[in-house]
Amino acid sequence: MRIELQDVEYRYQVNTPFERLAIHDVNLVIEPGTYTALIGHTGSGKSTILQHLNGLLQPTKGKIQVGDRTIEAGKKEKQLRPIRKKVGIVFQFAEHQLFEETVEKDICFGPINFGVPEADAKLLARDALKQVGLGEEILGKSPFDLSGGQMRRVAIAGVLAMEPEVLVLDEPTAGLDPRGRKEIMDMFYQLHQERGISTVLVTHSMEDAARYADEIVIMHKGTVYQKGSPNEVFSQPEQLVELGLDVPDTVRFQLRLQKEMGVRFDKPCLNIEELAMEIKRVMKWGERS
Numbered sequence: 001m002r003i004e005l006q007d008v009e010y011r012y013q014v015n016t017p018f019e020r021l022a023i024h025d026v027n028l029v030i031e032p033g034t035y036t037a038l039i040g041h042t043g044s045g046k047s048t049i050l051q052h053l054n055g056l057l058q059p060t061k062g063k064i065q066v067g068d069r070t071i072e073a074g075k076k077e078k079q080l081r082p083i084r085k086k087v088g089i090v091f092q093f094a095e096h097q098l099f100e101e102t103v104e105k106d107i108c109f110g111p112i113n114f115g116v117p118e119a120d121a122k123l124l125a126r127d128a129l130k131q132v133g134l135g136e137e138i139l140g141k142s143p144f145d146l147s148g149g150q151m152r153r154v155a156i157a158g159v160l161a162m163e164p165e166v167l168v169l170d171e172p173t174a175g176l177d178p179r180g181r182k183e184i185m186d187m188f189y190q191l192h193q194e195r196g197i198s199t200v201l202v203t204h205s206m207e208d209a210a211r212y213a214d215e216i217v218i219m220h221k222g223t224v225y226q227k228g229s230p231n232e233v234f235s236q237p238e239q240l241v242e243l244g245l246d247v248p249d250t251v252r253f254q255l256r257l258q259k260e261m262g263v264r265f266d267k268p269c270l271n272i273e274e275l276a277m278e279i280k281r282v283m284k285w286g287e288r289s
């Protein structure tokens with residue numbers, strides 16, 4: 001499903017002394033089956049954008065096309081339910097939203113709420129649990145008896161059980177240890193690859209943005225500052241550094257070699273393998289000259 005934001009603006013608490021312009025002039029297209037990473041400082045507007053993708057927030061200016069539906073400033077869109085089903089959001093610390101007595105009931109809650117018969121919802125719950133790497137033996141347990149990492153996975157399973165076409169992830173691994181983080185990020189990537197789920201990830205991790213995304217969107221002061229492939233975005237690392245944003249460790253290492261030893265690289269290296277190859281190439285060139 002294609003999503004397009006056109007000249008979107010959003011103000012919190014309009015017509016109150018606390019009115020705040022959160023995003024403005026946002027133009028963005030999320031093509032079906034793509035993986036987009038949204039990065040930027042705290043307060044740059046990432047979460048506000050995410051909440052527009054499934055109609056949780058309605059723009060105060062501009063419009064959003066989500067599949068065949070349009071959400072427009074000033075117009076009441078009555079049919080938001082289909083959008084909410086198709087665009088699943090995994091919020092930060094998703095486990096805080098668990099509330100049912102059992103894991104099964106929790107995962108079934110969304111599908112049943114959207115009219116799926118209970119028996120079918122239970123099948124969806126089993127499938128979703130498998131997708132997040134958990135076994136059926138926990139279905140009857142209270143979600144609150146699980147470990148933190150398992151609770152997070154159950155909450156994610158609740159979103160997957162709705163069979164979304166677009167998955168929106170707001171720092172889905174916040175607070176997890178490095179191993180748990182990688183497992184969950186790899187899981188989302190696998191879902192994206194195997195099921196063609198469009199994925200929009202908000203992250204502070206440049207490593208994750210570089211590793212998983214086809215397109216990186218950099219937000220700055222409420223609007224899109226830059227967008228492009230990881231190669232395009234990280235080929236001008238100085239710009240990111242100027243904004244006070246991080247770059248992947250491998251790119252930082254290249255910058256350092258460039259600055260301190262005058263080494264010239266052809267491209268930004270987004271992982272260790274690429275960096276090793278590029279250093280090998282540069283060293284061979286050095287031997288020849």
Ligand SMILES: Nc1ncnc2c1ncn2[C@@H]1O[C@H](COP(=O)(O)OP(=O)(O)OP(=O)(O)O)[C@@H](O)[C@H]1O
Pocket residue numbers: 012013020021022023040041042043044045046047048049
């Ligand atoms: N409920 C709210 N009421 C008023 N202002 C808000 C509200 N939520 C966010 N804002 C403001 O809107 C702007 C954008 O915030 P937003 O949360 O979208 O940024 P963000 O990039 O997601 O930040 P973070 O990385 O901290 O999650 C900020 O100036 C923020 O203070």
